[in-house]
Amino acid sequence: xxxxxxxxxxxxxxxxxxxxxxxxxxxxxxxxxxxxxxxxxxxxxxxxxxxxxxxxxxxxxxxxxxxxxxxxxxxxxxxxxxxxxxxxxxxxxxxxxxxxxxxxxxxxxxxxxxxxxxxxxxxxxxxxxxxxxxxxxxxxxxxxxxxxxxxxxxxxxxxxxxxxxxxxxxxxxxxxxxxxxxxxxxxxxxxxxxxxxxxxxxxxxxxxxxxxxxxxxxx
DNA sequence: GTTGCGATTGGCT
DNA sequence: GCCAATCGCAACC
Numbered sequence: 140x141x142x143x144x145x146x147x148x149x150x151x152x153x154x155x156x157x158x159x160x161x162x163x164x165x166x167x168x169x170x171x172x173x174x175x176x177x178x179x180x181x182x183x184x185x186x187x188x189x190x191x192x193x194x195x196x197x198x199x200x201x202x203x204x205x206x207x208x209x210x211x212x213x214x215x216x217x218x219x220x221x222x223x224x225x226x227x228x229x230x231x232x233x234x235x236x237x238x239x240x241x242x243x244x245x246x247x248x249x250x251x252x253x254x255x256x257x258x259x260x261x262x263x264x265x266x267x268x269x270x271x272x273x274x275x276x277x278x279x280x281x282x283x284x285x286x287x288x289x290x291x292x293x294x295x296x297x298x299x300x301x302x303x304x305x306x307x308x309x310x311x312x313x314x315x316x317x318x319x320x321x322x323x324x325x326x327x328x329x330x331x332x333x334x335x336x337x338x339x340x341x342x343x344x345x346x347x348x349x350x351x352x353x354x355x356x357x358x
Numbered sequence: 359g360t361t362g363c364g365a366t367t368g369g370c371t
Numbered sequence: 372g373c374c375a376a377t378c379g380c381a382a383c384c
Binding site for chain 1: 365366
């Protein structure tokens with residue numbers, strides 16, 4: 140494990156049901172556990188997220204109200220919202236806010252801690268380790284996340300994807316979201332300062348730095 | 359029914 | 372920095 144931080148228990152649903160920006164910030168440093176307990180288990184440390192606020196956010200899929208694709212964003216927190224884009228890539232989000240209020244956190248990058256062989260097989264053996272889960276499309280490919288995982292409950296013991304909090308307080312850089320036409324200037328991208336797995340463009344420090352030890356809300 | 363385009367990526371100029 | 376790839380979704384007729 141990196142930096143000696145021990146794993147902590149899976150957070151309760153109330154932790155995910157907080158304001159989307161807070162969850163996005165606090166997810167940096169958490170562990171993604173995929174197919175835990177199997178031969179192809181993968182554990183990866185989240186190093187970058189983006190907040191998508193819902194009906195008030197022109198960049199959010201929820202902006203125009205619920206559709207067949209975005210309906211999961213309007214449901215209870217701690218579910219996975221997975222969409223397919225550019226005819227090529229999947230992107231994975233963690234649903235936030237209370238039931239009936241849309242909000243989600245895009246998982247943009249992570250660092251592999253366990254299951255390196257599994258991830259390398261999915262991504263190809265020419266990809267360097269820090270790049271294996273760099274970028275939202277690459278993250279889904281490396282973790283084997285597809286539309287089949289859309290709507291799964293992260294807190295259901297039978298789900299193949301879980302999130303664990305970790306002790307420790309990663310230094311975080313706040314910057315603008317990536318690749319947007321609308322609302323591109325809002326500072327809703329949260330990156331682990333200096334981590335080699337953070338996606339491009341690497342945020343210029345210091346836009347604004349903070350530590351997730353400054354958390355508000357339920358722990 | 360038709361159409362324009364995207365919360366991306368990798369390769370090339 | 373520019374651009375093609377590739378297709379599901381949502382807007383519009």
